[in-house]
Structures are given as structure tokens and as C-alpha cells.
Amino acid sequence: MYTVTSTPLPDFDAERAMRMARQTLHIEAQALLGLEQQVAEPFAAAVRAMLGCRGRVVVMGMGKSGHVGRKIAATLASTGTPAFFVHPGEASHGDLGMVTPGDVVLAISNSGESEELAAILPALRRLGVTLLAMTGRPESTLAAHADLVLSNRVEQEACPLNLAPTASTTAQLALGDALAVALLDARGFREEDFARSHPGGALGRKLLTHVRDVMRSGDAVPRVTEAAGFFDVMREMSAKGLGCTAVVDEAGGAIGIFTDGDLRRLIERGGEVRQLRAGDIMHRQPRTVAENALAVVAADLMEQARIHNVLVVDAAGRLVGALTYNDLLTAKVI
Template sequence: MPTPASLPPTAAALRPFDRERALRLARDTFDIEARALQGLKARQGEAFARSVECILESGGRVVVMGMGKSGHVGRKVAATLASTGTPALFVHPAEASHGDLGMVIPGDVVLAISNSGESDEVAAILPALKRLGVRLIAMTGNPASTLARHADFVLDSAVDVEACPLNLAPTASTTAQMALGDALAVALLDARGFREEDFARSHPGGSLGRKLLMHVRDLMRHGDALPRVGPDDSFHAMLREMTGKGLGFAAVVDAAGRPIGIFTDGDLRRLIEKEVDLRGLHAREVMHRGPRLVRDGDLAVDAADVMEQFRITSVLVVDAEGVLVGALNSNDLMRAKVI
């Protein structure tokens, strides 16, 4: 990898670095792009609403296209749409002329992004798109362009000036395109009634996915790993069950298997501190009645909320009939990255 000293010299490299100039240019960039977004906001109207309606009514996918920096923006727009309930994909316009146009099918809506609206690669496939009968939404900074003239709807993404001091590099224009794509995605997800649960289903590997898709039954200890005793079992039997299962507590259940109490490591410490004679005691005499319970079908994040609310580290898990089927502690939730 070349070092800074080995890079080809440029006029900029010959000039001593000016910290104040760099900071001023950064602030100017923020100001220019903020003004571009405010101008974008003021120009959105009927065409935006009809574009959203067109996508909703299509029943197909949104095929996003764009060249150069507009293509990079297009890939992000397609990804945002797909993750928020609108099936979408990106097709490179140059590749579309060499076979990838077969990825576009009747019923799709094409969103073509071009600041100038005169990209040769995009213009070359406009007749083919028309023959396919797909609807075309143009996102362009030039409403009089070739792309705009062929489009069913035109989203005006024009900016007065680029943030680049040479007014050449796409900066404010790509910011406007990105924001307009986000606005489309937000309007569409709202119109579809897209919810947190839907978002989690398309992001199963993320933290939100784990919180909204993982249930208590997926994480709970069950079967032989579950420490349980009857109310008439001896204190010694309960202590053996509790320490042998390593959860720091034992559930006390009635003859039908429903939990009626719990005994924890903390309870044991408090009894020892009080110098209580434990030898002749039974589970019912030392247990806490009315233990905190969650259902096996509850979300794991809801079980975490119960633990936090009552400042406990474990909860008992019951089925629809109230029978004890498992136990869950904070370590289980941390391992699953729910908390």
C-alpha cells in the first residue's frame, strides 16, 4: 500500500495544510447540504405522493438504477426499501444493456436516479423499459432531461450548488438523492403499516431481531436442568436440588406441577445470617410465595423487563395451563444478547 510520501504530487499536496481552512470547508459543506435538503423539502408535492401510490399499487418490486455516484446511492436506496417492507433490488444500467434487463419483469416499478438525467447508460435502456410496460420514476436534478421526459413521475432532486469547492464532485446532489430515497421508504413503510416486528423479521441477525423474535421457550432451562421440589420436601433435599442444577434457586411446585414458591441463594444467606436451625425445615416453610412468572410464549425481552422491574435475576416459566415448564435467568439473556 503506498505511503503518503509515495503518492503522486498534486497542487493540493504542495500547499501546506491549513487547519482553519479544513474546518471552514467542513462547516460550509454542512451548510450547503442542509440548504439543499431544505430546498428538496419545499419542492416535494403531487409527484412524490403519486410515486408512492404507484409503488404501492404495482404489486411488484422497485428496481433501482443509477450510474456512478448515483448508482452507489441507488444501492443504498434499494437496500433501505427492501428492509422496510418494499421488495427492491439494484440493477446496474450498463449491465442491463447486456442481459441484466431480464431481471426487470412486468409489474415492477423502475426508479432511475441521475442528477443530470442524461446518463448514456440509463438513456440507452429507456425504450426497452417502455416496451416492458413497467412504470418509470425518475429521480433527477434536471426536470427537462431525457430521463424526465420518458418518466411517468419525476422526483426533483436538484441542488443549487455542490459542496465541493470546485462545484464538480457529487456531494450535495447525492445527499439530496439519499434523503429523497429515505423519504420514499418512510412513506411506503407507513402506508403498508410496517411495524417493529416486521423490521425484525428482515433483520434476524441484528439486536432488534433478537429482541423481537426470540421467545422465552428458545432460551429457558427445562427438563432435568430445571431445579424443582415439592412443598413437603426437606430443606436438605431442596438445597441439593438448587446447588446441583446451578441456577441459584429452586422452584417449589404443587402436585399438579404449578409453581407455588421459590427459594434462592439470597434466601439461604439471609437464613444463615439469622442463625436459623435449618435441619428440620421443609420447603414450604422457607419458600417465597407468589414467585414471578412468565409464559413460555412471551418474548425474551419481556422476561428481561420483568427481571428489571422487580430487581430479580431469574423468573419461572409456565405454559398456558400454569404448569412449570422452565426457568430463565439474566445470564441466559446476556448470552443470547437480548440484554
């Protein structure tokens, strides 16, 4: 067991720290409210330029603006707008080759005077790209070279020295999110599209995983005919280990199911079971799910019906698989 010790901080003022935190949040909230008033035609024109982009959106920025730029590029890419980040300093040493004439460049600099960005502005103009500037100074060098200027001007930084980028970077981040949201809306971007960009996430698994991807199939599916004897039913259930068996007709159609729960109830009622056939003890019209259905549909069916197994059928109603609640858990669909 570890013992945590702390060094006394006689000069630390907890109340002052909380006041500074509240002041920071207030200043940044006010910056965002002010930013809302700055959204005008240039914003719509920027969205239009990105929608019509034949290449990709290339985001650039130095220092804190660069960190924000990486996040903006990632958000754009994950919401339907192909985008990537290029470091302006590296662009001067070869990475400018990643930019093509069909691209839209979003250059971010609060001052608009970043030396690394200024150095490549003439080259960007020669490439013929559409240059969007996100800056707090519309009279800056960056703004002068840009086709469109998006203002992220703030009245003050949250830093008490009014030096460290705080409110301004918050404004940049929010403006980047606004671009991404406006673009995904204009593209008609849907949940399914988002899932395709996030196949490893929970939403991706729910919207991209189909029953056929996770079901048991072939010899792993327990099945007997309606005429099968009671002990044949037991052997099939034991051999396949799914806690149930499907009952099929001559054409392979799923006409019934018999489960462990049915077996317990049958034994509790007593009576002779050796002469029983599968057709005598099965549940007719079993709950089934289509093989091309989303796995989440099967999960909903199981939860609503309070069952742990479901049979999988093709378009003709023929048995093609079986699915258990544990299969869905393993696939992280639920």
C-alpha cells in the same frame, strides 16, 4: 509501542479547511431545504405506484447515483418495500432479465443523460414497467421517458468547481429516505415488522426472541415438592446450578421458589434446619413469566424486582422452565 510521525505540510491552511467544511455543510443543508419545496403531487404519485407494485422496486443508477441507489434499495427493502439494485451497465448484458412487467423502476441520474441508462430506456418501456425518474433536470432524456419525475435539483454543488456530485447526491439520498418513510407509514409498518427484517440486530432480538426460545427446560429445571426435605432441596439446587429451585404442587403448578439468597438469610438467622421442608422455607407466589412472552418482558421483570431468576409457566400455571439473567445476556436480549 509504535511511534506516529507526520510529514510537515507547509502549504496546509487549517482555517481554510474548516471554512470549506462549513461551506460544504451549508450548501448541502440549503440543497435539502430547497428539495423540501419541490415535494409535490409527483412524489405522492410515486409512493402510490410503489404501494401498488405487484413485483418489486428496481433501483438503477450509474456512478455516484448508483452508490446512492444501492442505499435507497436497501432502505426500502428493510422498511417493508421489496427492492433491489440493478446496475444499468450490467442490465444491457443480461441483468435486464431481473426486471419483470409488474415492477416499478426507480432510475436515478442527476443529469438525466447517463448513457447506460439511456440505452435501456426503450427496453424498459417495452416491458411495461412503471418508470420513475429521480433527476435534477426535468427536461432530460430520462425524464422524457418516465411516467413520473421526482426532482432532486440543486442550485449548486458543494464542490468549489461545481463539478463533483456532492449536494446533488445528498439530495438524492434524502429523497430516497423520504420515499421509504412515506411508504412505511402508508403500509402501517411497525417495530415488529422492522425487527423481522433485522433479526440479527438488537431490536430484532428484543422483539422476536420469546422466553421459550432461551429458557431452561425439562430436566435442566430444578424442582421439588412442597414436602421435600431441606437436604433434598440443597441437592436439587446444587445439581441444576441455577441458584434456585422451584417448588411445585401435585399438578406441576409453580407454588414457590427457594434461592441462594434465601439460603444465606436462613443460615444467618440460625436455628435447626435439618427438619425443615421446602414448604417451610419457600417464597410463595413466586414471580413467573409466560413461556410465550417476549424475552425482554422477563428482562424487565428481573430488573424491576431486582432478581436473577424467574420461573416460566404455561397458560395453566404449570412449571415449564426457568430463566436466569445470564441466559438473557447470552441471548443478547439485554
